[in-house]
Amino acid sequence: MRQLLPEALRRLWAHEARVFKSFGLWITGRRHQVRPTDRAFGYASPQAATVYGLTFVCVVETIGVSFLVREWPVVHAVLLVLDLYTVALVLGMQAAAVTRPHVLTPDALRLRAGARVDLVIPLDRIARVRGELKFQGAGGEVPDDVLELPVGSQTSLTVELTEPVTHVPLIGKRRAVTTVRFHADESRELAGALRAAANAAG
Template identity: 45%
Template sequence: MNAGRLLLRHELRLLAALGRWASRRPPAVPEGATPFGYARGQGAPMAGLGFVCVIETLMLSVLLRDRPTAHHVVLVLDVYTLVLVVALHASSVVHPHVLDPGAGTLRVRRSLHVDLVVPLERIVSVRRELRATHERHDGELDVVVGAQTSVTLELAGPVPHVTFLGRRREVGVVRLHADDPGALVRAVTEARSGLVEPA
């Protein structure tokens, strides 16, 4: 899929997520699975970005008031940009992390940009670990939200991660953020213990 079609598909999915969020429909998760949100961590930055977009729209409206054609074009672009900012937040709300003990997986997400399925049997360690700085290393994936991660997964073997643009890489350490990291760590620990057969 070429970059143009990929971006168009991405924007359509963002708008669909916005519609789901606006209609207050809950995230779609399999029966028996548990969603874990992470969007609260980005609420303030997204609100700040939205505020900047509104101010920019108002200022350009004043500057271009004597040039109606340019004013209308810029207004449409600014409003669409604001809609996309809200849609980015909405997509984070309606695409949470999902723990599915029935399928034996933890689905790690960030909006539409990250969707990594981690088999529970591959997880050898799960812990709360607040990090505000992240250096890029081979074999590690940092799913940062609001400039931080709060849960670290160490895997027995690498799992494939496909980036937004289709690049494939193998990861053995995954760091992610959750609104309630303690609850996620406990739930993953309990789900993993259910995979261990009694001696």
């Protein structure tokens, strides 16, 4: 446990650094590590309304709390910093989701979930691609070898592999996965492109 704690903290720190770096990409309209020869597929649309709604609630709370504690300068300053950090973190997660899309390269499928997940699947390991709408938690317990990357509590594509790939979570142990369920805004287009690319690689 003592050996895992520093590693977990390092991962969390790196995650937050990636989140805040995404602001720069978002403002300038750029995307993270997408080459001209790659195809990018977004996935952030289903969560946008929720994120912006939560941001609005956080801003209202910040204003309300600042008014209530205005007579205690130290408390006011501490809470203001924490509230502004929360607002920035929530917006940063959306920025990371927008600027870090799924990427189909000539030899791999790179699946991402904001700054939290970055999983590379070689095309020659893809056995099957299915377009299917699944809602998180609707199918019962998820097997250990299945990785779900829901957006708005849903996934729209399932990829089955011939060999496992290693998923490294922010907190917890690495695990081998042979099936990945994820969402893409243009799921049909990605499924078709991925089947063609996997067949060519195989």
